[in-house]
Amino acid sequence: MSPKIFPISLGFNDCYLIQDDGIIMVDGGAPGKIDEFKASLTRLGFKPSDIELIIVTHGHIDHIGSLKDIKEFTGAKVAIHRLDKDCVEKGEWVDSHKPKGVGRWGRMLGKIGVPLIMWLYPEAPATEVDLIIEDEGLSLIDLGVSGRVVYTPGHTIGSLSVALDSGEVFVGDLAMNKFPLRRRPGLPVLVDDLRKVRESWKQLLELGVEKVYPGHGQPFSIEVIKKAIANEMD
Numbered sequence: 001m002s003p004k005i006f007p008i009s010l011g012f013n014d015c016y017l018i019q020d021d022g023i024i025m026v027d028g029g030a031p032g033k034i035d036e037f038k039a040s041l042t043r044l045g046f047k048p049s050d051i052e053l054i055i056v057t058h059g060h061i062d063h064i065g066s067l068k069d070i071k072e073f074t075g076a077k078v079a080i081h082r083l084d085k086d087c088v089e090k091g092e093w094v095d096s097h098k099p100k101g102v103g104r105w106g107r108m109l110g111k112i113g114v115p116l117i118m119w120l121y122p123e124a125p126a127t128e129v130d131l132i133i134e135d136e137g138l139s140l141i142d143l144g145v146s147g148r149v150v151y152t153p154g155h156t157i158g159s160l161s162v163a164l165d166s167g168e169v170f171v172g173d174l175a176m177n178k179f180p181l182r183r184r185p186g187l188p189v190l191v192d193d194l195r196k197v198r199e200s201w202k203q204l205l206e207l208g209v210e211k212v213y214p215g216h217g218q219p220f221s222i223e224v225i226k227k228a229i230a231n232e233m234d
């Protein structure tokens with residue numbers, strides 16, 4: 001049976017609970033959203049202690065803002081890639097993690113939107129990391145989830161994705177599908193390295209992923225990404 005997926009919007013960040021034999025969470029929400037998180041758990045009928053691990057796709061504040069509160073409330077362990085660990089443990093915008101804009105809209109966002117986000121969300125409570133993910137990723141089978149954590153740099157140097165054997169992939173900001181970032185689903189308009197974004201997607205395509213769950217916006221078909229990657233190669 002395929003795992004069940006429960007989206008939980010915590011401010012601008014769309015987080016996910018994945019229920020297989022065990023339950024894991026992807027991302028930690030925008031700052032100040034613990035009450036929304038508690039309400040979502042109640043609505044879904046989960047106990048806080050049901051969540052064993054929170055996988056943080058990357059260290060931007062809009063994905064780690066409520067992480068400390070969620071960790072304290074659930075007792076879940078926190079996992080992040082080695083290269084994004086500092087963001088979580090410091091709870092601030094680390095210089096190496098300020099994204100650059102791609103395309104005309106992305107460059108404008110880079111100039112105006114990123115400073116605005118940094119002003120709106122200057123910091124997050126510093127959160128202790130329990131599990132550091134290295135470049136080879138991590139199988140989730142010991143947590144009762146048929147899938148793995150994959151190192152997919154490009155949006156930040158230490159970005160991670162969670163790919164389920166059933167074809168769903170949770171990519172944080174390796175794809176975007178929410179205004180003002182994007183009006184339609186596609187590749188990120190804010191990146192550390194666009195070439196790495198493409199390489200990471202190729203790696204995920206090789207795993208046979210079918211449905212993309214972004215950190216901002218509704219899920220969409222992998223066909224969108226296949227087209228986006230093909231277009232840039234002509």
Ligand SMILES: [Zn+2]
Nearest residue numbers: 058060155173
């Ligand atoms: Zn980001």
Ligand SMILES: [Zn+2]
Nearest residue numbers: 060062173215
């Ligand atoms: Zn984001």
